Amino acid sequence: MTTQNIPTIYGVGGPVARIPDDVTIPQFFFDQHHELNGEALHLRQPTYFIDDATGRHVTGDEVRARVLGLANALHIRWNIGDGDVVCIYGPNHVDYSTVIWATHRVGGIVTGANPAYTAEELVYQIQTAKATVLFVHPDALPVGLEAARATGIRDDRIVVFDAVPGDNHLTVTDLVKEGLLQPKRYVEPRLKPGEGRTKIALLCFSSGTTGRAKAVMIPHYAVIANCIQMKQYANTRDAPYPNEKKLYRSGDVAIAVLPFYHIYGVVVNLHYYLFCGMTLVLVQKFNFENMLKSVQRYKIGHMTLVPPMVVLLCKHPAVKNYDLSSVKLLTCGAAPLSAELTHQVAKLLPHAHIGQGYGMTETCTTVSFPQLDMRIGTPGSAGRLIPGTAVRILKADGSWGGVGETGQLVVSAPSVTIGYLNNEEATRETFKDGWVYTGDEGYVNEKKELFIIDRIKELIKVRGFQVAPAELEGHLLDHPDVADVCVVAAPDDYSGELPFAFVALHERVRAQVAADPREAERVRQSILKHVADHKTQYKWLAGVEFIDVVPKNPSGKLLRRVLRDRLKEGLQAGRIKLVQPKERAKL
Structure with a gap:
């Protein structure tokens, strides 16, 4: 069968909207507007972030200023620029995105590391990504220092997010102030048409379909594209409604409990929700009952969770003590959510839309998103294919299947990443002619709904x-x-x-x-x-x-x-x- 004759299933919503390929992530989100988020820019609240632990509100103006100050300091102190890698080691923080966007402003690349990593695991990521500066959360400082010594990162290139008693390392705020008190010294990247598709923004680590964690090269274009795809999909339901009746309403509040070092957290929870004009309540350390308190305190409308959190929602006795009536949409991803749990959480949140999404680090997150025309997504479904996404079904016998047939999901989308850093063999196995061989078995029905049966190897x-x-x-x-x-x-x-x-x-x-x-x-x-x-x-x-x-x-x-x-x-x-x-x- 020729490539042209392979059955291909396309996402809903028609051709994907305009995706600029000559800008970096912060240039797209802060320096221009897109036709899909014009209303969000006009109607959004001044507060971008709320620190769940302290209640501190951070406005958009403050975010911009901190990014510019930190970018200037990164350039002045260490000449961080095109292609240099900065590692962030820690949980979510109000300045996590500051570090991401400041690094991008000077042309650098960010790799986020799991704060639960041992020193040995962090060493592997730092060495694989070739990071030269380390930003560390205070709670992770001892392990961070050990890994920095092992990888040759100098002590003066270690920055803590907040001051630690008895520790003399610079803080993010120290660098922000330093950068803002000096003239702008760095020259921001000006990308040529098409360059955004190849200029790396993030190195996110994934095991892929098999083996040890590999650094996935994620270009600026992929993050921007996936946010546009998700917003275009949301508009298939929201477009006819005034802002106050939209599911993804500018001015809504979302909880950011998913870690930003993970692709789900950094693309969906951080960038997409900001693109929609929402305020994010940032959670540094997940504590289930504290999350319930935050939902009640801030009247959170959007919960983006993983199945273990949904299990707690359905089973934990403390749930009955909190008012969760503000929740309008609960989206679950990263692993399958059973039909049984879906119905349980739907009973718990009788006024909320409940659904699942599916994606991978290699696809720069979302391939399918919850069915927005249904309060409860089709049981067992991982949502509906979003605009710009195409899926093929590779059956066990090596032939290609169509709608309703089961096999390995092979995915193409504008958000598909470049491949694995310095790992040509693994790249060839997973990325073939613009298609990602996911290693997941599933099928797509006539409604463009995706069903994941399981990991093929599991x-x-x-x-x-x-x-x-x-x-x-x-x-x-x-x-x-x-x-x-x-x-x-x-x-x-x-x-x-x-x-x-x-x-x-x-x-x-x-x-x-x-x-x-x-x-x-x-x-x-x-x-x-x-x-x-x-x-x-x-x-x-x-x-x-x-x-x-x-x-x-x-x-x-x-x-x-x-x-x-x-x-x-x-x-x-x-x-x-x-x-x-x-x-x-x-x-």
Whole structure:
């Protein structure tokens, strides 16, 4: 089949709107207007950010001034310029975006690092990205200093976001003041037509479809394009309405609990919501009950979350103590949200639109977004393909499928990134002729709704039948004793693989189980029966192991590898024994 004849499914909303390819991210967001956000510029509130921890309001004018001051200081002190890399190590902060945009103003590149990283992990990112300046949150300073020493970053090139007692490093505010008190010395990049497509803005780390984390090269154009795509999609619902009746209303308040070092947080939570004219409540450290307080205090209308946070919304007893009636749209992404959880959170937020989105670091985030013409998105759906996006379906037999057929999702969009930094082999595997081979299995229906079945490498094969862990996890979360769960493949001589569940119990049940081994067995059998009563036999669990916490990465994705290793060790030691579904059927 020739390339021209491959079935291709296009996003809704017609051709994508104008995307400028000769500007940097801050030039697009601060120095000009786009026809899709003209109303947002006119009607937005002066406050861009609210620091959740202190209540401090930061206006747009202050943001601009701090960016200009910091950019000037970066150039004057260290001659940071075209292609130089700055690393940010820490959680969200009101000046996180200041560092991003100031670095872009002088032509540099930003790489954000997970504050939970060990020194060794941070060293790997700094060395891979070739960062020469390190911005560190005070809480992460000891690890940051250790990694800086190991990578040769001089002490005078380490900047803390806030002053630390007894520490003499410069703060962001020190540099801002320094830069504003001197004449502008840097020359801002003026891109040629098309240059925005290749000039790197961010290096975000992703494991891709396989292997160790790689630095994804994200150009300025990709971030700008994805914001325009999402806004154009929002307008398919909002365009006919006055501002006060829009779902994405200029003047709305959104909570920024997702980390800005992650692609979901930096593109959707930060740039897209600002493009819509919203005020962001910035959360440095996620605490569930504090998030509920913030929703009530600031009348937050937009919650952009990951599934573990939605699980807490549905299961945590504190929820009933807070007024969440201001929430108008809850969007979940980064991992699949089950139909069961979708309906639970819809009952909790009866006036809010509930939906999911799908994207990857490699696609510079959003491929699909919640169905805005429905209060509750189609159960199991990851939303609807947005304008400018095209999807192809690569079936298991190597042929190309069409609407309604299942296979690997192969995606093209104006936001697709350049590839992996200094890793040609991995780039060739994932990026082919402008298409991203996602490693995710799914399908698209006639309504352009996307359904993710699972990661191809995570599917469990039971006697040739495919079992999606996400399906069983969604069902298990509906069990009253289950607080969280991860399903992995257990090796089995007869079936090849069998599904095995690691379950975190609710606190009240955990205490009962700890006190009485008989209660543990009763709960275990109840969970096994919960699956056996509702799923076909090859999907039955081969066992249940109770754990305190289900391990996840910062974006909310389950760390199945950790639990697969734990299961393997338990089987080898004889501590864990599998039950064949055919044996349980006789009980």
